[in-house]
Amino acid sequence: MTEPPICPCEGFTHPQVIFNPPGRGTIAYRLGDYASFRRVLLLPLQDATANLTESELTNWHPGAEADLAVQMVEWWAYLADILTFYNERVANESYLRTAALPESVQRLIRILGYRPRPGIGASGMVAALVNNSKPFTLPQGFQIQSKPGPGKQPQIFELDVDTLVQVPDAIAAEPVANPALLQGNSVLLQGTVTTVKAQDELLLLRKDWAGSTSGYALLTIQTVDLEKDPRGKVNTRVTFGSAPSWLASQQAEEYRLLKSNQSAHVWQYPSKSKVVLKKWIHLESIARQIKVNDPALLQIPGQIQLMQVIRYTEVIWYANPDAPGLDPSVAPTSVPKQPPIPIPHTLLKYQPKLADEISKEFDNRRKEVLVRYDWQDVGLLIATPMQTLSSATPRIQVAQAIAFPSGQSQLPILLEDTNGDGIFAEISAGSDSTTVQLDSPAPSATLQAPLQMLFNLLTVSRGQTAPAEILGSGDASLAGQEFVLKKSPLTYLLSDDSTSGGNYKSTLRVWVDDIEWQEVPSFYEQPANARIFVTREDENQQSYVQFGDGVNGTRLPSGVNNVVARYRYGSGNEAPDAGSLNVIVKPYPNLKAIRNPASVGGGADPEPPEQIRRYAPQSVLTFGRAVSGDDYETIAAQTPGVSRAKVYWTWDAAQQRSLVKIYVGDDNSAVNAAKIALAGTADPNRPVAVQLAQPLPVQLTLTAQIESTRIPETVMATVKDALLHSDTGLFGTNVVQIGQAIYQSQIYATCMQLPGVLAVHSLQFFLNPGTGFTLDSNYRHDPGEGRFYQISETNLYLNWEVG
Numbered sequence: 004m005t006e007p008p009i010c011p012c013e014g015f016t017h018p019q020v021i022f023n024p025p026g027r028g029t030i031a032y033r034l035g036d037y038a039s040f041r042r043v044l045l046l047p048l049q050d051a052t053a054n055l056t057e058s059e060l061t062n063w064h065p066g067a068e069a070d071l072a073v074q075m076v077e078w079w080a081y082l083a084d085i086l087t088f089y090n091e092r093v094a095n096e097s098y099l100r101t102a103a104l105p106e107s108v109q110r111l112i113r114i115l116g117y118r119p120r121p122g123i124g125a126s127g128m129v130a131a132l133v134n135n136s137k138p139f140t141l142p143q144g145f146q147i148q149s150k151p152g153p154g155k156q157p158q159i160f161e162l163d164v165d166t167l168v169q170v171p172d173a174i175a176a177e178p179v180a181n182p183a184l185l186q187g188n189s190v191l192l193q194g195t196v197t198t199v200k201a202q203d204e205l206l207l208l209r210k211d212w213a214g215s216t217s218g219y220a221l222l223t224i225q226t227v228d229l230e231k232d233p234r235g236k237v238n239t240r241v242t243f244g245s246a247p248s249w250l251a252s253q254q255a256e257e258y259r260l261l262k263s264n265q266s267a268h269v270w271q272y273p274s275k276s277k278v279v280l281k282k283w284i285h286l287e288s289i290a291r292q293i294k295v296n297d298p299a300l301l302q303i304p305g306q307i308q309l310m311q312v313i314r315y316t317e318v319i320w321y322a323n324p325d326a327p328g329l330d331p332s333v334a335p336t337s338v339p340k341q342p343p344i345p346i347p348h349t350l351l352k353y354q355p356k357l358a359d360e361i362s363k364e365f366d367n368r369r370k371e372v373l374v375r376y377d378w379q380d381v382g383l384l385i386a387t388p389m390q391t392l393s394s395a396t397p398r399i400q401v402a403q404a405i406a407f408p409s410g411q412s413q414l415p416i417l418l419e420d421t422n423g424d425g426i427f428a429e430i431s432a433g434s435d436s437t438t439v440q441l442d443s444p445a446p447s448a449t450l451q452a453p454l455q456m457l458f459n460l461l462t463v464s465r466g467q468t469a470p471a472e473i474l475g476s477g478d479a480s481l482a483g484q485e486f487v488l489k490k491s492p493l494t495y496l497l498s499d500d501s502t503s504g505g506n507y508k509s510t511l512r513v514w515v516d517d518i519e520w521q522e523v524p525s526f527y528e529q530p531a532n533a534r535i536f537v538t539r540e541d542e543n544q545q546s547y548v549q550f551g552d553g554v555n556g557t558r559l560p561s562g563v564n565n566v567v568a569r570y571r572y573g574s575g576n577e578a579p580d581a582g583s584l585n586v587i588v589k590p591y592p593n594l595k596a597i598r599n600p601a602s603v604g605g606g607a608d609p610e611p612p613e614q615i616r617r618y619a620p621q622s623v624l625t626f627g628r629a630v631s632g633d634d635y636e637t638i639a640a641q642t643p644g645v646s647r648a649k650v651y652w653t654w655d656a657a658q659q660r661s662l663v664k665i666y667v668g669d670d671n672s673a674v675n676a677a678k679i680a681l682a683g684t685a686d687p688n689r690p691v692a693v694q695l696a697q698p699l700p701v702q703l704t705l706t707a708q709i710e711s712t713r714i715p716e717t718v719m720a721t722v723k724d725a726l727l728h729s730d731t732g733l734f735g736t737n738v739v740q741i742g743q744a745i746y747q748s749q750i751y752a753t754c755m756q757l758p759g760v761l762a763v764h765s766l767q768f769f770l771n772p773g774t775g776f777t778l779d780s781n782y783r784h785d786p787g788e789g790r791f792y793q794i795s796e797t798n799l800y801l802n803w804e805v806g
Contacts, residue, residue: 017043030101032091041080045073099616106542108612112619116525118504119619120610121540122574123643124465124494127603128427129160129584130417130457131168132595138169139593141461144468146588147597149579158579159467159588160603161571168459168594175402176418176454177233179438180386184253188225189242190260192382196239199227199262199381205241206261206309206378207250208298214311214354220247221300221307232388233421233452239382255386261378263300265292269365269372270348272322275329279366281356284310284374286349289317292377299353300375303368308361310353319345392420392450397441401456404436413442417457417600420450423582425600430456457598465578465606466494466510466571474548474566477515477559482552484559486566493538493546494571497605497643499679506680507643509538510571513548516562526555533557544609576608604672605644611730611737614640629685632663639665639693642680645673647696649741651788655690663689666696666741666789696741698793699786701734702769702776705754708806713759715803721757722801726750727794734794744785745792761806 018034035043096107109119129147133139145162184190190207199205201224209218222243230240241260270278270285278285284301293299295315301308320331322344334343357365365372392399399418407414412431418441419425430439474486494510495503502508502522513520513536520534529535535556539547548568550559559566584599621637629635632650640648647668655662663685667677677693685691703726709718729736733745733753747766754763768784769776786792 028101030091030094030098032094033087035083035087037080037084040083041077044076044080099620102612102616104542105612108615109542112615115619115623117615117619117622118524118539119615120504120507120607120641120643121495121546122492122544122609123507123605123607124496124510124571124574125160125576125578125603125606126163126462126464126496127578127584127599127605128415128417128601129461129463130172130598130600131166131459131461132172132457132598133168133170133459134593134595136170137593138167141166141168141591141594145461145591146467147463147584148586148588150583150586152580152583155577157586158465158577158584159573160463160465160584161468163462163464166459166461171403172457172459173598174405174456174458176399176439176456177452178389178392178454179398179400180388182254182256182386183251184255184258184384185246185250186387187242188244188246189240190255191230191385191387192239192241192260193385194239194382195229195237196227196241196382199224199241201226203262205381206263206298206300208259208261208309208378209257210259211257212298212311214313216355219298219309220250221302222246233390238385238388255384258384260381260384261298262381263375263378265290265377266373266375267349269369269374270320270331271370272320272331272346273324273329274320274331276331277362277366278369279357279362279372281359281362282352282354284351284353285318285320286351286374288346288348290349290374290376293349293351297376298378299351300378301365302373302375303365303371306361306364308357308365310351310355312351312353314352316350316352317347318350319347322346388452390452392418392441392452392454398433399430399439399441399454399456401437401439405430405432405439405456407432414458415460417460417598418450419455419457419598419600421453422451423600424450425581426450427460427601457600461597463584463603464494464496465575465603466496466573468569468571472568472570473564474513474568475564477550477562477565479558479561482558483549485547485549488546488548488568488570488572490570490572491546492540492544492572492574492609494574495643497676497679499683503538505638505641506676511538511546511548512569514567515559516565520550523556526551529555531555531557540609574606576606578603578606604670605676607643607646610641613730613737625684627684629681635663635665635681635685635691638680638684639667639677642667642673642676644670644676646737647739647741647791648677649696649789651742658690660690663691664789665691665693667693668696668741668791669698671695694789697790699790700771700776700798701792701794702771702798702800703734703750703794704765704767704769704800704802705750705763706765706802706804707754707760708762708764709803710759710761711805715805718757718759719801719803722754722760723796723799725753725757727796727799734792739791739793741791742786742788743791744783746784747782765802 017039021031023030095101096104099111102108102111141162143162143165147160149158151157203224205222207220207222212218224241225244226242228240229237231237267290268287271287293312293315295312297312299310299312301310321334323335323341324331324333325335325337413429415429417425418428429442431442433439469490472489478484495507497506498508499506500508501524504524509522520536523529523535523537525537531554533556536548536550551557581602582599585597587597618637618640621633625634625637629638632652636648636650639645645667649666651664653662653664667673674693674695681691707722709715726732726734732738733749750766751763754760768779770779
C-alpha cells in the first residue's frame, strides 16, 4: 500500500521492499515497523481496482481518547513489530557474515568442523636471585603473582619445569664505552681533575709518538665540567674551542693529554749564527728539566712544531761577541776593557728534522719563539661511558668473567637496566674476559645503563593449578560422555604439539581409574580402543571434556567418581607489565627474589567473532597445508597470539625467486608463533619471511552536527565508539587489517548512520610515519605494505555543533 505524500519526506510504503545487495554486514528482512503497521491497519482494505473492500471502516473515525478499537489495532501493530524484528534477527543470525551473537557464530562454524581458538596463556622468562651460594631446585608449579595496575586483577604464573638455581645469579654490566677520543670537541678524563682551567693550552699526544710530524694537536680549553657515569662515578669533561677533524677517528686509549709546566726562550743575545737549526736549537739558559725523549714544543704566533729531544748538552756562548762576525761561540777580544760575558745554556738536538723554510722562519723570528717543555699528564683519558644500550652497540662490559658451560658457546640471560626494563637475549664470549657480545635479539628498545645480567632463568606461563577435581562417574552404556570443568577459563599454551588445536595445547590432564588418558584435537580416525578425550569451549569460555563413543575412541568404563582431572585456569591477551611479575606466592628456602625485566607475551583472548568470520571458511580450504597466499595468511592468522596477518607475494632479487612475505601483529611473540605454525605446513621449496607489521599512528579530527533535541555528549560517545570500539569500530583493534586502505567516505558513513548525527564536516586525517603528524589530504588513505592504521583515544579529536 502506497500513499502519495503531502511532503516528499513523508512517503509511506507498505509492505516495505526488501533489497539486500551482496557484501553487506546486515540483512534487511522487515516488512514494516510499528508505525507503518499501525497506519496500514487503520486504513480500509482495497482491491486491485482501488475499490474499498472493508465498508465497515469507511465511515469509522477514531475517537479522541479511550478508543478500544484503536487500542486493539495498536496491539496488533505492536505484535507485528515484534515478530518482524525477530524475523530479521533470526535471518541475520543464520549467516556467518551477518551473525552478531557469539553463540550464533560458534554454531555456524561448527558445521565446518572449525574450532574457534580459546584463550591462550602468556609465557615468558623471569630470573631468580638467591640468598647464598648453595644451589637448589625450584619445583614445577612454583607460583609467582603479578602486581596489578589500577583496575586490573593479579595474575598467577607457574614454573613450567623443575629448574636448578645457583650462583652467580646476577653480574653487573654496562655497554662497552665509546672508544672515540673526541665527543664533539671534548675529551673525558678519569676522576676529578682540578689542574686545568679555561684558556689553558693542552697537548693531545699519541702514546706511541716518537718524533713524527703527526699524532699531536695543541688545543685551547673552552670549558671544564664534571659529569657522572651511569654508576655515579664523577669524571671530568674537557671541551676545546675547536679540534682538527682528523682527531675524530682516534681512540682515547691511544692518547695522552699533557700540560706544559715550564717554558724557555731561544738565544736572545747578539748573534749572526743560527740559533734554530734543522736538528738543533740553542736555548737562552740552562733547562735541565728537559730529558732525552721528552717532547718539546716550538711555538711562534700561528705556528707550532713538536719535537722529540734526542740529545741534551750544555754549551757556553758569549753575550757580547766581537763585531762584525758576532759569533757567540768565540770569546770577544776586540774590546780589552769589556770582559767576556759567558752564558752557559742548553743545546738540544731533536727529531724530526725541520724543513729549511720552517727553521729559517723560526730563526728569523727568534724573539717570538717559545720552547715549552716539562709536559705532564693532566689525567687519564678514558672512553666515554655509554648511557644506553641499543642495537647499534651490542657489546657489553661485565664486572667479572663469565664461565660458559663446556661445549656451549652461547648463554641465555635476562638483561635488566636501571629502570627495571630489559630483554631476554643470548650472549657469547667477547674479545676478552671482561666483554661479551649480545647475539640475539638486539634490543628493540633502548636500555638505560647501568645494566645487570640475570642468569637463573625460569620459564613460566600463566595459569593457576586447580586442586584435583572429580569430573564425575564413567558409564560404559553412554557414548560420548561429557563433563564440564568447575574453573574457567582452562589454560591453553602455545605449542607445536597441537594436542588441542592449531599450535596450542591445554594444561588439562585426565585420569580414569588411575590411568592417564590423552588429549587429541578431534575424534576423527581415532581407534575404537584409544583412551582419548577432546576439549571444547562454549560462548562463555566454559570448558567441556568429551570422551569417545566406542567407534572413535573408547567409552569411559563404569565407575563411581572414577574420572579425575588436574588443570590450570587463567588466560588472555592482557599480561603483566615488565617488572611487575615478581611476587613470590609461597616463600622458598634460599630464594631471595624474582626479577621480571622482560615482559611476558604470547597470550591471546578467545578468537573474536570478526576473525572467525574471516578465517573459518578459508580454513576449510587449507587442509593443514599452505599453497596459496590465502592459505599462508589463514594459518598465520589462526595462530595463538597473532591478532592480524597479511600475505604478499614478492620477488627475492638476491635468490632470483618468488618469496612469500607474511606480516603479523602485534608483537615479536606473534612473529615467533607464526613461524612455528608455518614451519610444519608451508611448502619447503618456497622461502617464507615472517615479519612484524608496523602500526602507523593516525590523528583524526572531525566536527559532527547534532540534532538540537539530542544530548551532545551522548551522541559524541556513540561516534567515538563507532570509530574505536575494538571489535566493531572502523579503527577497532580487532577490525583494522594490515595494508587495509581507509576511505574518507567510510569515516563519513560510519558517523552519519548514528542516531542524532545530521552532518559531518572539517574531517582531517593526519599520519605520523615517525617524524610527527602530517596532513594526508587524499580521499583514499593507504598505509602501505606491512603497516596498519592505529588511532588512540588521545589522537581522536571530536567536535560538535548543534544543527
